[in-house]
Amino acid sequence: MSTLWVGTSWKMTKTLAEARTWAEGLREALAPDAASSHLTGTADSAGTAGGTGPTAGTGTPFTRVQPFVIPSFTATTTVREILGEDSPALLGVQNAHWEEAGAWTGEVSVPQAKDAGAQIVEIGHSERREHFGETVETTRLKVAATLRHGLTPLLCIGESAEVKEAGGSSEFILEQARGALDGLSAEELSRVVIAYEPIWAIGEKGRPATVEELAEPFAALGAEYGGQVTGLLYGGSVNLDNAASLLGIEHVTGLFVGRTAWQLEGYLELLSIAEQHAAS
């Protein structure tokens, strides 16, 4: 089995003090001598990640999982400094502009994100599409800019409840993905991570998706992108009870998590669940 990517976006949460506490805890949990406290004999000593894209570092207790964390911009450098340059966990930002620099008040460029220590750029989350005018065209520009600077685009796609009820989920998400990714070379595509996050399943107002509901969208994504991208992740009300079964869905190679991972204990549990799933 390829490496499972398991990460969290903090969205617009956490003070710097809270970010420090979370990141310090993760650093301790990922240290080589922390293996026994979070795993039950599933880690091996290879310390290498399979698949393409960034790989987990040596010595981490999570040898089959690629952890990643996407804080608010304000905490990016703090989290980088705490985790260190060689952390097995990757660091991301929740958005970045497609231009290199310039008169774009309130925006952050990919080179600036990279300078702050980011390795991943989250692109096209439904909250940005709904509230901040993100379009298929801007996701395409941002994916291209992210790849140009050697960072990993984490492209989020997902349909509304209305689209789902009309039976158009797979077609809708494929259109979002194609709009952002068509025209990339095979090498560029191999550096992309896709996160399928149905809008109806996200956040406090969302309801957890069932394995049955997700089978068809992931079959569609797998048919189009399986084996070509670094990962096909699922996101939306992931919790400690449903994580293992979500990872069992064909073509799912990771989880993108909000609330359950905002407490470090929840995130570490998810990493352990994924590690054990990958080992089974």
Ligand SMILES: O=C[C@H](O)COP(=O)(O)O
């Ligand atoms: O970015 C993460 C997703 O929007 C999922 O959030 P959630 O796990 O709180 O539903």
